[in-house]
Amino acid sequence: MNLNFVIIKLSKVLILLLPLAVLGIAAFSCVPASSGGGCAGPGAQGWSGLTGYNGILYFGSMDGKVLALDPSARSRGLSFPSEMEWSYTIKAPVPPGSICGPACAPAAPGVKIYGTLAAAEELVYVGTYNGKVMAMNRSAPGYDEEGNPSWIEKGEWFYPRGETKFIGAIVGSPVVAGDAVYVGDSEGTIYALDAVSGNKRWEFETGGRIWTSPAVSDGVVYVGNYDGSLYALSSRDGSQLWKFESPAAIASSPVVSGDNVFLGTFDRYLYAIGSADGEERWRFEGENWFWASSLVKDNVVYAGCLDHKIYALEVRTGKELWQFVTDSPIVSTPVLVDNLLVVVSQSGETYILEADSGALERTVSIGYSVMAPLYAGGNMVYIHARDRYVYAIDVQNGEIAWRFSSDIE
Amino acid sequence: MAELWNSIILEPVLNSLIALSEILFSNVGLAIIVLTVIVRLVLFPLTLRQTQSTKAMQSLQPKLQELQKKYGKNQRKLQQETMMLYKEAGINPLGCLWPMLIQLPIWIALYQSIMRALAATPENLLDLSQHLYSWSVVSQAVPLNEHFLWFQLSQPDRYLLLAILVGGTMWVQQKMVTAPATDPRQQSMTSMTTLMMPLMFGMFTLSFPSGLALYWVVSNIIGIGIQYFATGGWGYLTTPSALKPEPARKIPPAEQQSKVIKKAYEKKKGAFRR
Numbered sequence: 001m002n003l004n005f006v007i008i009k010l011s012k013v014l015i016l017l018l019p020l021a022v023l024g025i026a027a028f029s030c031v032p033a034s035s036g037g038g039c040a041g042p043g044a045q046g047w048s049g050l051t052g053y054n055g056i057l058y059f060g061s062m063d064g065k066v067l068a069l070d071p072s073a074r075s076r077g078l079s080f081p082s083e084m085e086w087s088y089t090i091k092a093p094v095p096p097g098s099i100c101g102p103a104c105a106p107a108a109p110g111v112k113i114y115g116t117l118a119a120a121e122e123l124v125y126v127g128t129y130n131g132k133v134m135a136m137n138r139s140a141p142g143y144d145e146e147g148n149p150s151w152i153e154k155g156e157w158f159y160p161r162g163e164t165k166f167i168g169a170i171v172g173s174p175v176v177a178g179d180a181v182y183v184g185d186s187e188g189t190i191y192a193l194d195a196v197s198g199n200k201r202w203e204f205e206t207g208g209r210i211w212t213s214p215a216v217s218d219g220v221v222y223v224g225n226y227d228g229s230l231y232a233l234s235s236r237d238g239s240q241l242w243k244f245e246s247p248a249a250i251a252s253s254p255v256v257s258g259d260n261v262f263l264g265t266f267d268r269y270l271y272a273i274g275s276a277d278g279e280e281r282w283r284f285e286g287e288n289w290f291w292a293s294s295l296v297k298d299n300v301v302y303a304g305c306l307d308h309k310i311y312a313l314e315v316r317t318g319k320e321l322w323q324f325v326t327d328s329p330i331v332s333t334p335v336l337v338d339n340l341l342v343v344v345s346q347s348g349e350t351y352i353l354e355a356d357s358g359a360l361e362r363t364v365s366i367g368y369s370v371m372a373p374l375y376a377g378g379n380m381v382y383i384h385a386r387d388r389y390v391y392a393i394d395v396q397n398g399e400i401a402w403r404f405s406s407d408i409e
Numbered sequence: 410m411a412e413l414w415n416s417i418i419l420e421p422v423l424n425s426l427i428a429l430s431e432i433l434f435s436n437v438g439l440a441i442i443v444l445t446v447i448v449r450l451v452l453f454p455l456t457l458r459q460t461q462s463t464k465a466m467q468s469l470q471p472k473l474q475e476l477q478k479k480y481g482k483n484q485r486k487l488q489q490e491t492m493m494l495y496k497e498a499g500i501n502p503l504g505c506l507w508p509m510l511i512q513l514p515i516w517i518a519l520y521q522s523i524m525r526a527l528a529a530t531p532e533n534l535l536d537l538s539q540h541l542y543s544w545s546v547v548s549q550a551v552p553l554n555e556h557f558l559w560f561q562l563s564q565p566d567r568y569l570l571l572a573i574l575v576g577g578t579m580w581v582q583q584k585m586v587t588a589p590a591t592d593p594r595q596q597s598m599t600s601m602t603t604l605m606m607p608l609m610f611g612m613f614t615l616s617f618p619s620g621l622a623l624y625w626v627v628s629n630i631i632g633i634g635i636q637y638f639a640t641g642g643w644g645y646l647t648t649p650s651a652l653k654p655e656p657a658r659k660i661p662p663a664e665q666q667s668k669v670i671k672k673a674y675e676k677k678k679g680a681f682r683r
Contacts (some may be wrong), residue, residue, distance in 0.1 A: 043529075043530055043532070044529075044530040044531070044532065047531075114513075114531055161648070171531050211531060211534075219515060226552050247545070248548050248549050248551070249551065249552055255541055266548050266549075266551050266552075267545065267548040267549060268543065269550060288538055288539075289538050291535065291538070306535075306538050306539070328540065329535075329538070331535060371532075371535070
């Protein structure tokens with residue numbers, strides 16, 4: 001067949017198919033917004049870190065479960081759940097008024113959990129991406145399959161009350177301080193709830209999306225939002241003490257140490273702000289956002305950056321003491337185990353460094369992406385990776401002691 | 410390959426969109442509209458050429474149908490005569506295709522930029538951080554304010570207005586360029602295509618973020634404008650979708666047409682030589 005003729009025929013077909021092809025490419029690279037997606041890869045999946053209380057680890061899985069793990073049972077390879085362990089799936093109701101076209105994915109069975117859980121007394125607290133704060137009994141959640149009856153008896157609650165009532169999406173972690181739980185939402189409001197009853201004590205509208213966790217110290221609640229404002233509020237009644245405004249959105253959760261508050265912003269700076277007056281003490285420039293929360297110990301700020309580096313800075317001046325370059329962006333908050341700093345890059349490469357010098361002691365490769373903050377307990381560091389496994393790494397010998405899949409029925 | 414795509418095409422468009430939104434009063438909706446207009450203006454010469462080529466191709470439809478009737482059973486002859494017809498009329502059939510192929514990567518980059526810039530989820534926002542320039546205008550704009558009029562640009566439009574606008578404008582645009590068919594079989598296929606595509610896009614709008622739908626609407630409206638001015642009117646929009654077949658005698662046989670055009674061509678060529 002004549003080549004030109006083939007091309008002509010082809011062009012006619014292409015003209016018809018081109019809009020569809022463009023749509024297909026867009027669809028291929030997009031997750032429908034109805035499932036919390038966009039065109040920048042996967043939709044909302046969650047990345048809850050682990051927290052420990054009385055020797056038990058608590059975390060939210062990527063399929064909407066809250067799990068309690070006993071590290072000793074896991075290290076002995078006992079079948080799950082052992083005596084102190086449990087898992088509970090938080091179902092995701094379809095928000096009222098939602099619509100769904102043909103490109104919608106089937107509804108996810110569980111909610112998404114980004115924040116690290118908080119545990120205190122008999123309860124463990126979780127904030128969900130669909131806008132609920134839940135308090136569950138630490139020994140065994142009393143919620144039944146339908147999500148009610150027995151929970152009141154076990155002292156459990158959720159906020160806001162009512163199955164169809166939600167606040168904005170919760171991305172940061174709930175923080176327990178004294179007898180209150182503090183949590184911020186995507187609508188820009190920070191709530192103070194009674195830790196025992198779940199009753200609202202006060203709320204404060206910041207006017208910008210809150211995707212970070214609040215910090216509470218000496219009766220002051222510090223919260224940053226995407227309007228670039230850091231608020232200091234009285235934990236008693238939510239009244240504003242001071243406000244610091246940065247030129248860009250606040251990327252990392254504030255960390256209070258001594259008389260400073262440390263936080264990263266989208267203009268690539270790490271700021272030290274006076275905790276009493278909200279005045280800027282110093283700022284340090286990275287080559288990308290300081291997304292992970294800083295870690296402060298012994299007059300040194302350890303700050304992981306999306307520019308692939310971890311920086312050690314002097315608390316008082318912000319002067320760089322050392323830096324260590326990893327293989328990919330640092331999203332997870334690092335931890336200290338004695339004098340060893342454990343840092344995980346987004347690719348899952350774990351670096352164990354000498355905290356004083358930044359010298360590399362050893363590396364451990366998980367092989368899967370990590371975005372959740374790390375948690376240290378004894379000599380072990382616990383990492384919740386994107387392959388839905390929890391890895392327990394022995395810092396002293398750099399070996400994976402055990403791993404646990406959260407993909408359980 | 411993906412890195413090359415990101416650094417050469419996607420990131421310039423993405424960062425321009427974000428910078429524009431900061432300049433335009435932190436309004437992403439306005440930035441999407443302005444960037445779509447700019448991209449369509451830059452691509453205007455290509456769009457114009459494509460429109461003209463399509464129009465010229467369509468003007469040959471009656472002759473092509475005549476050839477089909479005459480040489481339908483002899484594919485080889487049909488191809489030769491078709492090619493000759495295009496040649497004689499001075500039309501390059503690929504004239505429609507190249508402009509479209511060149512535009513394609515820019516459209517895809519614009520699609521992806523809108524979606525990435527809106528960063529609906531924490532994962533999306535993290536991903537966005539790896540594609541941003543260190544311009545202060547960009548870092549101050551992120552994360553973008555996704556509210557525009559009553560739309561939440563990273564979510565589908567609840568009120569169906571955008572779905573109707575996307576489908577409606579696409580239908581008008583298609584109708585303007587789709588020549589009515591005389592053959593009943595072809596006629597049903599044409600009307601199916603003209604109707605199905607807008608319907609499909611309208612349906613997809615129900616699932617895709619409003620920001621993307623806004624881009625489709627603006628792009629379609631500009632397309633309609635270009636079509637209107639390039640072809641001097643509403644094209645086939647105002648004509649009925651089915652034309653009565655014209656009597657065969659009114660159209661000279663294709664072979665005869667070819668000879669006439671050929672003669673004229675030779676004459677012109679000779680005059681030019683002299």
